[in-house]
Amino acid sequence: MKSLRNILWLGLKELRSLFSDIVLILFVIYAFTWTVYSQATGTSNEVNNASIAFADEDGSTLSKDLASSFYPPRFQHPLPIQPDQVEDAMDRGKFMFVVTIPPNFEHDLRAGRRPDIQLSIDATAMQQAGIGAGYIKNILNQRISTFLLRMDPESAQPADLVVRKMFNPNGVSAWFSSVVAIINQLTLLTIVLTGAAVIREREHGTLEHLLVMPLTAFEIAIAKVWANGLVILVATGVSLFLVVKAVLEVPFAGSHALWFGGVVLYLFFATALGMFLGTISRSMAQFALLIVLVVVVLQLLSGGSTPVESQPTWLQRLTYILPTRHFVSFSQVIIYRGGGLRAVWPQFLMVAAVGLAFFIYSVSLFRRSIAVTK
Numbered sequence: 239m240k241s242l243r244n245i246l247w248l249g250l251k252e253l254r255s256l257f258s259d260i261v262l263i264l265f266v267i268y269a270f271t272w273t274v275y276s277q278a279t280g281t282s283n284e285v286n287n288a289s290i291a292f293a294d295e296d297g298s299t300l301s302k303d304l305a306s307s308f309y310p311p312r313f314q315h316p317l318p319i320q321p322d323q324v325e326d327a328m329d330r331g332k333f334m335f336v337v338t339i340p341p342n343f344e345h346d347l348r349a350g351r352r353p354d355i356q357l358s359i360d361a362t363a364m365q366q367a368g369i370g371a372g373y374i375k376n377i378l379n380q381r382i383s384t385f386l387l388r389m390d391p392e393s394a395q396p397a398d399l400v401v402r403k404m405f406n407p408n409g410v411s412a413w414f415s416s417v418v419a420i421i422n423q424l425t426l427l428t429i430v431l432t433g434a435a436v437i438r439e440r441e442h443g444t445l446e447h448l449l450v451m452p453l454t455a456f457e458i459a460i461a462k463v464w465a466n467g468l469v470i471l472v473a474t475g476v477s478l479f480l481v482v483k484a485v486l487e488v489p490f491a492g493s494h495a496l497w498f499g500g501v502v503l504y505l506f507f508a509t510a511l512g513m514f515l516g517t518i519s520r521s522m523a524q525f526a527l528l529i530v531l532v533v534v535v536l537q538l539l540s541g542g543s544t545p546v547e548s549q550p551t552w553l554q555r556l557t558y559i560l561p562t563r564h565f566v567s568f569s570q571v572i573i574y575r576g577g578g579l580r581a582v583w584p585q586f587l588m589v590a591a592v593g594l595a596f597f598i599y600s601v602s603l604f605r606r607s608i609a610v611t612k
């Protein structure tokens with residue numbers, strides 16, 4: 239009972255120390271609000287308002303119909319352009335896509351000669367250029383097929399492919415990137431707050447004050463875990479409900495309680511990692527460099543930036559021990575697919591096991607560092 243009381247008061251001391259640092263509090267607020275919003279809306283995986291032009295050398299009814307098939311929000315209204323102006327317009331970055339329809343296009347198509355359509359792409363915007371090329375190809379093929387179907391019923395395809403996009407019907411990238419942004423900020427800020435608390439006490443001399451009190455290393459460590467974890471948990475909840483659900487209108491298909499239960503398990507690992515980095519660092523500058531090395535690797539291998547399946551096989555096996563991978567995995571299952579505990583308990587178990595093992599090691603290292611200080 240006395241140990242629990244010590245942990246409580248030490249945690250409250252951590253909270254008072256944290257809230258006295260106005261700059262750090264403002265940084266936490268900024269990270270979980272504007273940073274999440276800008277990361278979700280600033281980069282897009284789908285084509286939106288792309289500029290397109292048509293160099294129509296045919297002037298037929300079909301070529302004009304093809305040009306009228308593109309409209310917002312995916313594309314801007316197509317602008318006419320002369321064939322000899324295409325290269326100059328692309329060089330100046332005026333258009334992302336330019337479709338060139340050759341002379342006698344409709345005549346050759348009726349005659350079954352399979353004429354070519356040239357699509358020029360400004361590939362400096364690689365992601366939108368690649369996806370937009372597929373959109374344009376599908377739109378043109380569909381309009382041409384409709385035209386041939388009116389002229390020749392036998393030209394219809396023998397089967398229709400019906401595409402059903404599950405969990406994200408409109409392919410809105412903000413639905414995915416916003417949650418990934420929360421996970422990234424949660425990882426970064428938890429490590430920063432916990433590690434900075436350890437270094438701050440060492441630099442300010444308050445660690446020596448704790449050492450003369452009847453406190454154990456475990457009590458000091460667990461107080462830092464629950465205090466900093468509580469701040470990040472509250473910030474995560476505010477970000478989820480205020481930014482992701484209210485502003486970005488991202489649906490939450492599963493159980494909020496289940497997801498926050500997983501967040502608590504992950505915070506146990508992240509705070510232990512922050513305490514470990516803060517213990518081995520001798521200055522705030524060294525701690526900042528270690529954060530860059532560790533957090534970037536965790537974020538890149540989590541599956542939030544690139545799918546785990548796209549990584550090399552040996553790297554996939556290595557990421558299995560990273561809690562960030564399992565955090566992203568069960569977040570997708572709960573938030574997007576509406577999965578329950580039966581679907582995510584293996585990821586929960588892995589996060590808890592790795593977090594507990596790392597916490598035990600971090601406390602052991604922290605105890606040794608205190609012994610050296612004494």
